[in-house]
Amino acid sequence: MTRVQPEIRPAPLVALSTASVYPEPARAAFELAAELGYDGVELMVWTDPVSQNVSAVSRLAERYGVPVLAVHAPCLAVTQRVWGADPIGRIRRSVTAAADLGARTVVLHPPFRWQRRYAAEFAAEVARAGEHAGVALAVENMFPVVRGGVRTVPYSPGIDPTEVGHAHYTLDLSHTAAAGSDALAMLDRMGDGLAHVHLTDGSGAPRDEHLVPGRGNQPCAEVCERLADSNYSGVVVIEISTRRCRTRYERVALLAESLLFARLHLQPTAGPGDRQPHVAATAQ
Numbered sequence: 001m002t003r004v005q006p007e008i009r010p011a012p013l014v015a016l017s018t019a020s021v022y023p024e025p026a027r028a029a030f031e032l033a034a035e036l037g038y039d040g041v042e043l044m045v046w047t048d049p050v051s052q053n054v055s056a057v058s059r060l061a062e063r064y065g066v067p068v069l070a071v072h073a074p075c076l077a078v079t080q081r082v083w084g085a086d087p088i089g090r091i092r093r094s095v096t097a098a099a100d101l102g103a104r105t106v107v108l109h110p111p112f113r114w115q116r117r118y119a120a121e122f123a124a125e126v127a128r129a130g131e132h133a134g135v136a137l138a139v140e141n142m143f144p145v146v147r148g149g150v151r152t153v154p155y156s157p158g159i160d161p162t163e164v165g166h167a168h169y170t171l172d173l174s175h176t177a178a179a180g181s182d183a184l185a186m187l188d189r190m191g192d193g194l195a196h197v198h199l200t201d202g203s204g205a206p207r208d209e210h211l212v213p214g215r216g217n218q219p220c221a222e223v224c225e226r227l228a229d230s231n232y233s234g235v236v237v238i239e240i241s242t243r244r245c246r247t248r249y250e251r252v253a254l255l256a257e258s259l260l261f262a263r264l265h266l267q268p269t270a271g272p273g274d275r276q277p278h279v280a281a282t283a284q
Contacts, residue, residue: 009268012227013039014259015069017198017239018051021251026051030064036256040069042107042237045094046079054097061101069235070105070196071098077112087111087118088125091137098135105196105235106137107170110155119156123164130167138195138234140170141186143178146206162186168195172239173218174210177202183218187226194232198239199224199262210241212254213261224265236262 016038018029025048033041043057050056052074061068073094074082083090094106108126111119130137139161144153153159159179161169169190175198176183187194201216202209213220227236238258245251 009228011263011266011268012232013069013235014199014262014266015040015042015235015237016255016259017042017044017072017237018048019044019046019072020238020240020242020255020258022241022243024248024251026057027060030060030066032252032255033066034064036252036259038066038238038259040067040235042070042072042235042239043068043097043101043103044072045074045082045097046076047082052082054100058101068098068101068103070107070237071101071103072107073109075109087115088121091125091129095129095135095137104134104136105168105170106135107196108137108139109142110139110157110159110161110164112154113156115156123166126166136168136195137166138168138170139164139166140172140198141175141179141181142172143175143181143208144206151206160186160189162189162193167193169193170196170198171223172198172200173213173220173223174198174200174202174208174216174239177204177216177218178206178208180204180206183223184226187223192231195234197223197227197234197236199236199258200239210239212240212258213238220261221265224262225269228266228268236266238262 016033018026021028029041045051071094074090083093098106111122126137142155142159144151173183199213201211201213201218201220203216240258242251242254
């Protein structure tokens with residue numbers, strides 16, 4: 001009798017956030033993603049002029065053979081004037097950029113509390129903009145800010161987007177660490193709405209650390225394994241901080257270690273306790 005082999009799902013794609021090479025520019029992210037074997041990049045739209053220029057980004061993707069798999073909208077405190085002062089306009093421009101670049105996802109942070117008009121319109125705009133063919137607007141979980149011993153939540157209505165209810169979510173494991181949130185419980189609450197993951201880590205300190213996965217206290221390996229053995233069809237993005245690296249070699253080593261972690265833990269299970277090997281990433 002012929003034994004039927006179990007069907008093995010393909011592992012999720014692993015992309016490199018262009019923020020992970022800061023203070024190097026977006027171009028360096030494409031170069032390093034190609035060198036290390038990432039499947040693509042997530043474009044962080046911020047003060048780097050190239051990141052704001054869709055044509056320039058498209059040329060980088062073609063030059064290095066690295067596709068843009070997601071666009072992170074300019075919604076950080078330091079990017080409030082990038083692509084104009086109107087936050088609704090920035091959402092719409094991010095969706096257009098994603099569509100033009102062939103990306104499936106736009107990552108969004110919830111509004112700041114002082115953006116009252118924007119906060120009132122945000123959920124409806126995300127739902128409307130999400131109707132754009134082939135682009136999912138994935139709202140990210142956030143974290144409180146501690147200053148002078150005072151803990152405040154700068155986002156409206158809060159740090160957990162599942163409490164509002166959106167069609168799509170981004171799970172960020174540095175943010176769960178900074179918030180003291182249960183990452184696995186949030187993964188469960190996001191459910192089928194989980195469209196995107198920022199694979200990173202944190203120590204539990206009340207700040208956004210973006211450590212290499214596996215170097216903090218978050219269940220990075222278990223999250224990856226759950227994704228691999230589920231129907232997850234989104235991208236896993238390495239979003240770590242390398243700004244303190246003194247050399248390109250140090251930065252490459254951290255990016256290679258992060259990719260290796262992702263590849264090892266994102267392999268779908270072929271049988272009970274049996275995971276398939278994958279070619280490891282190595283720093284050149």
